[in-house]
Amino acid sequence: GAARDASPAPDGGPADSPFVRACRREPVPHTPVWFMRQAGRSLPEYRELRAGVPMLESCRRPDLVTEITLQPVRRHGVDAAILFSDIVVPVAAAGIDLDIVPGTGPVVAEPIRSAADVERLRPITVDDVSYVDEAVRSLVVELGDTPLIGFAGAPFTLASYLVEGGPSRTHARTKALMYGEPELWHALCARLADIAGEFLRVQARAGVSAVQLFDSWAGTLSEADYRRYVLPHSLAVLEGLADAGIPRIHFGVGTAELLGVLGEAGADVVGVDWRTPLDAATVRIGPGKAVQGNLDPCVLFAPWPAVEKEVRRVLAEGLAAPGHVFNLGHGVLPETDPEVLTRVVELIHQASAR
């Protein structure tokens, strides 16, 4: 917003970090890098800490959240931390009975398919997610000059889990509800937008330096349907963050046709997957927005010379954008060798040094 642009970033501190500067399209000493799913199963120290603790329980323990969030920062020297949590955490806090099943993902006990079901989704306040407030405050102290990224799931991706009852390849039930009962669809998404928006504001008030809205499965929609059924709700989430004065990243997978409208939804930075080169993405997104991405996570399984070649290509294509945050095009796969991630961070910092 205007207030943010008017006040120069203070010297030092996370607001003056390469990551936040790149999000704001300001000059940077090197291209900043972090990885979606950097905190998680690719790290042996994560698996050790999580042994015997269910996923949702670990998200509700500030001591574990703090430690797991810090692990990839210590190990890889990434330019930003991302809060350890999950997109379904605020939905569970809103009263929906769900679990995160290892190897599967979120599973909802009673899927949402009727008006009465939508009523079960009540608004949340900070008291419903006090463990997130507490974890962010402790992380901001621990991280010092390293920025912390907060996040939420966008209404479409959350709705998909709630309507399907779990992960889905086609999102068939979700789309049937969207096309067949548009009023119910919009009522569901409006409630999810409220919940996601409040979850992000809790994190912003506790001190995160940026937020990312994950609409992982939005790429399954045409642009016209995205505009009609999804855009108003994601816009409400991101507009509700405008006053916080922190960069907003908007991400989805398979969104080549949606890059422009993902930016229109109120993003400062648009996440791009590996299918669209960053220079082409920059044209599609239009002026005034930074990009984030877009190394294929599978490249990390190739021999180092191939990894290096791909990293250098992404860096070169990123120069076309007014700001570039290096990332993968989607999350780190659990089988990834963490030493390769560390080496990628070193390469990016060294090859992009201005």
Ligand code: CP3
């Ligand atoms: O490091 C980070 O990125 C921060 C933590 C984070 C998690 N989930 C932890 C997690 C973030 C940002 C998410 C977001 C998330 N969760 C998304 C959007 C990002 C994306 O990947 O598209 C989605 C779609 C979910 C839903 C979800 N939760 C899935 C699909 C899974 C994987 C299921 C599996 O086991 O393969 C989860 C579980 C989950 N969330 C894990 C972690 C570390 C694995 C749980 C474990 O360690 O057992």
